[in-house]
Amino acid sequence: MVRTANLTKTYADGTHALTGVDFSVTKGEIHGLLGENGAGKTTLSKILSGILKPTSGEIYIKGNLVRMKRPSDALGLGVGMVHQHFALVRPFSAFENIVLGTDLNPTGERAKEAKASIMELAKGVGLQVALDTPVESLSLGAQQRVEILKMLYRRVDILILDEPTSSLTIKETGELFKSLLKLKEEGKCVIFITHKLREVMDFCDSITVLRQGKVTGRISKSEASPITLARMMVGRNVEFELKRPPMTPGAEVFAIDNLTLLDKAGKEVVKDVSLRVRRGEIFGIAGVEGNGQTELAEAIAGIRRVARGSIRLKGTETGGKSSSVIRRHGAGLIPEDRRRMGLILEMNLEENVILGKQRDLQFRGSLTSIAWRKVRQFTSDLMKKFEITAKGPESPARSLSGGNQQKVVVSRELSSDPDFIVAAQPTRGLDVAATEYIRKLLLDSRSAGKAVLLISAELDEILQLSDQIGVMYEGRLIGVGAAETMSRETIGLLMGGIAA
Numbered sequence: 001m002v003r004t005a006n007l008t009k010t011y012a013d014g015t016h017a018l019t020g021v022d023f024s025v026t027k028g029e030i031h032g033l034l035g036e037n038g039a040g041k042t043t044l045s046k047i048l049s050g051i052l053k054p055t056s057g058e059i060y061i062k063g064n065l066v067r068m069k070r071p072s073d074a075l076g077l078g079v080g081m082v083h084q085h086f087a088l089v090r091p092f093s094a095f096e097n098i099v100l101g102t103d104l105n106p107t108g109e110r111a112k113e114a115k116a117s118i119m120e121l122a123k124g125v126g127l128q129v130a131l132d133t134p135v136e137s138l139s140l141g142a143q144q145r146v147e148i149l150k151m152l153y154r155r156v157d158i159l160i161l162d163e164p165t166s167s168l169t170i171k172e173t174g175e176l177f178k179s180l181l182k183l184k185e186e187g188k189c190v191i192f193i194t195h196k197l198r199e200v201m202d203f204c205d206s207i208t209v210l211r212q213g214k215v216t217g218r219i220s221k222s223e224a225s226p227i228t229l230a231r232m233m234v235g236r237n238v239e240f241e242l243k244r245p246p247m248t249p250g251a252e253v254f255a256i257d258n259l260t261l262l263d264k265a266g267k268e269v270v271k272d273v274s275l276r277v278r279r280g281e282i283f284g285i286a287g288v289e290g291n292g293q294t295e296l297a298e299a300i301a302g303i304r305r306v307a308r309g310s311i312r313l314k315g316t317e318t319g320g321k322s323s324s325v326i327r328r329h330g331a332g333l334i335p336e337d338r339r340r341m342g343l344i345l346e347m348n349l350e351e352n353v354i355l356g357k358q359r360d361l362q363f364r365g366s367l368t369s370i371a372w373r374k375v376r377q378f379t380s381d382l383m384k385k386f387e388i389t390a391k392g393p394e395s396p397a398r399s400l401s402g403g404n405q406q407k408v409v410v411s412r413e414l415s416s417d418p419d420f421i422v423a424a425q426p427t428r429g430l431d432v433a434a435t436e437y438i439r440k441l442l443l444d445s446r447s448a449g450k451a452v453l454l455i456s457a458e459l460d461e462i463l464q465l466s467d468q469i470g471v472m473y474e475g476r477l478i479g480v481g482a483a484e485t486m487s488r489e490t491i492g493l494l495m496g497g498i499a500a
Contacts, residue, residue, distance in 0.1 A: 032194065084429060327416065332416065
């Protein structure tokens with residue numbers, strides 16, 4: 001169905017994204033594509049979906065040599081892609097986004113029939129979404145579901161999925177794979193790009209691994225193991241089970257009492273939440289995305305208004321204060337969406353690492369100017385300390401891989417030596433090596449006596465790192481208890497609103 005021969009892609013700045021890639025997927029196959037951030041997975045998928053042109057090499061679709069100039073060419077050949085970073089028109093409704101680019105008028109006579117068809121499709125794959133709601137009002141999880149429905153609605157023969165389950169529940173993921181298996185039975189093929197080794201092991205027929213733009217191997221499901229795949233991805237062994245050393249928590253650093261938050265329509269999205277985080281402790285909040293975690297993190301960071309209740313950092317009320325004030329009180333704020341809330345992608349690394357710090361004395365030049373030489377040295381030091389891979393401090397943030405972008409955000413937030421760290425979805429979309437690195441940093445912060453609030457949809461992450469665990473469900477924090485008393489099954493039930 002899909003084959004590339006000696007495919008190479010070199011960008012204008014000289015970056016070799018792909019070198020001599022031979023890749024193939026057969027009819028009726030679910031094929032996993034693995035690799036570190038920056039390994040070339042996204043470049044390969046964008047070439048196959050007509051977004052990028054290769055520098056050299058050949059592409060065969062259904063046995064025919066093809067040259068695609070635009071995504072519509074790929075769609076015409078039956079190739080569709082769901083992107084990791086959403087390609088949605090935010091003011092449009094979910095329904096309008098799904099049918100955008102087709103010949104359907106979303107307000108015309110056939111709209112009702114199309115909407116019913118999409119609702120049936122969504123129900124069949126466990127991807128229910130409010131079709132009439134503007135995308136900008138939907139959670140990240142719901143936006144991801146819109147993207148998946150957008151391609152499934154077009155009934156493509158070759159479906160490329162880039163991190164499709166990152167915002168889905170366990171049940172929704174299972175339903176999605178049931179749908180993909182049906183597509184497989186119909187002779188269609190799926191290229192499944194993910195960092196979740198467990199999904200590859202469970203659902204893919206075969207796996208291709210990329211490292212630094214080259215294919216390091218193709219392996220069948222029966223031959224694969226997490227250790228083998230990780231070694232192929234990063235060239236070394238990866239620690240899957242991090243050790244959380246025993247710690248006796250110290251004094252209370254952060255507290256929330258009876259916190260209630262509202263959405264734009266005045267509906268309660270966080271309801272009467274209370275929690276405490278102490279020094280040398282990680283408090284983990286699990287839950288399916290869209291249950292109030294985003295709004296909670298926004299309120300803690302000072303970018304969402306508090307309707308009722310209290311947020312206190314080291315005894316000082318910070319609810320309703322600005323992010324800069326909250327940081328000055330000793331907080332490090334790692335947002336869930338690094339591209340929208342953590343970085344300004346058009347800026348370079350120097351400019352990004354001093355966001356919120358540009359008025360600090362250490363960066364002050366004459367009068368009100370910024371001492372860029374000091375900033376450059378500060379950035380270089382952070383790049384070394386946090387192992388940020390980039391050409392230099394003047395590299396655009398947009399040019400970095402997802403893992404390195406996250407390291408920039410984390411390095412900036414931890415460089416002030418905060419007493420309290422809120423980390424929202426800190427490893428979302430990261431490869432195994434970057435995930436290992438970020439998780440170790442959080443454990444190191446705990447060992448250094450920091451108080452950490454971890455908000456994550458990754459159960460393994462919550463269970464490995466947390467001392468205390470609570471679950472967000474429909475805006476409420478339920479089932480709070482010591483990590484040792486919380487099993488995967490217990491948390492899974494709580495995530496579905498079922499008391500264990």
